[in-house]
Amino acid sequence: MNGKRPLILVTNDDGYTAAGICALMRTAQLYGDVVVVAPDGPRSGAACSITTQVPVYVRPVCEEPGLTVFACTGRPADCVKLALECCVSRRPDLLLSGINHGSNASVNIHYSGTMGAVLEGCMKGIPSVGFSLDTVNHAPDFAPLERAVKKVIGYVLAEGLPQDVCLNVNFPERDVIRGLRVVRMGRGAWGNEWQSADHPRGGTYYWLTGSYTDLEPEAQDTDIRAMADGYGAVTPVRVDMTAHEALRAFKGMEDV
């Protein structure tokens, strides 16, 4: 870091005006200079999607000592890509995404724009962490998370992260967070996902909704369990999606 303060890139999928990213950028400023490059509006459910059909725009919306904020018309992963090539003057030491308004534990990671940005940062070789709060409250209180968020940031700035591994950190909505638990991603499933309605000019439209089922409610070592017990759930996540343990079983396919 050449004696400079760390440079911390902050993004999210709820847009740059969301309460969660405001909380995160203020905490990040305790640790370094902060550049925010975040969507100009909600991008929930964006996963690691990228913008291929239309051009992307980015504009500065705030500049103060140690903090610059850019709003971007793209998805969270676009924001990270654009930040690195067009918005920062040196390589960030850390990428933080969130704090998401809603859980990204269990299978939700696959839909998460918050974690899409984190995966993008990780693929670029930057230590990258996503934070999410399991809430349906429109004005959630992020203050109870601050101590645990600081612990994670301090740890990652000091220790770094392994190659191609990033962190998915999920919090329950509690007055007091009991601490952190390092846990695996729990198995879960969404169902009953569509709510239909009649369009006033005819036809049917569908809203994506659904209910989540924990497929291993007895397990003690999952993110879902840690959150239920009042802890922040820290899950190390791999860029490599290969099911290595299954490679051998499929070898027979080569001889078909």
Added chain:
Amino acid sequence: MNGKRPLILVTNDDGYTAAGICALMRTAQLYGDVVVVAPDGPRSGAACSITTQVPVYVRPVCEEPGLTVFACTGRPADCVKLALECCVSRRPDLLLSGINHGSNASVNIHYSGTMGAVLEGCMKGIPSVGFSLDTVNHAPDFAPLERAVKKVIGYVLAEGLPQDVCLNVNFPERDVIRGLRVVRMGRGAWGNEWQSADHPRGGTYYWLTGSYTDLEPEAQDTDIRAMADGYGAVTPVRVDMTAHEALRAFKGMEDV
């Protein structure tokens, strides 16, 4: 399957009129009744994103014996979700996605709408396979892939797939595909990703582009290598993104 022909759900991210999905649905019809639920236009780079801000519509566009085609305004993962609840009369025995116009090997899986649909099917417990052709040709020839695609379909219908594991199958553009290789996802990185231009009414816009670098060109067991050698690369992919091998290393964070 109760003596019935298998029911095969087909989708993609290039839209229901793409040449690749037409090739795949015709091959699929050799093995069962086919229901196509695919986007009504291109959704390249959609990853496993879902539609949360606007409603989704679906309409039948073709019906013939053993084949029904629906066009959907959503993303590939939406198509799978909507298909299962609203478009099929029984649970599909197999989900096929593609054939994508472009490679989804290596890190491209994270951006891939083709594989987003496959992950969605896998999370719903359906044996799910994505097919992609590494091409930049606007009218590629999918015929050389047919024999290998049949091998994969036959194998998966006969053997099934392990719980929470799906397949990512990528082909090189060759007159002859030499066979199949079961391989891991190679490490790679995108860079130089933005091309800027001046808007005629002022300001700058950015197109996402970029160049891919193979980060382990010497490796013999990657999807990139198998394709370079003229084979279809079959990579088993996990829904569980936990870096299990890193869980222990992070335990120290619990005591911070």
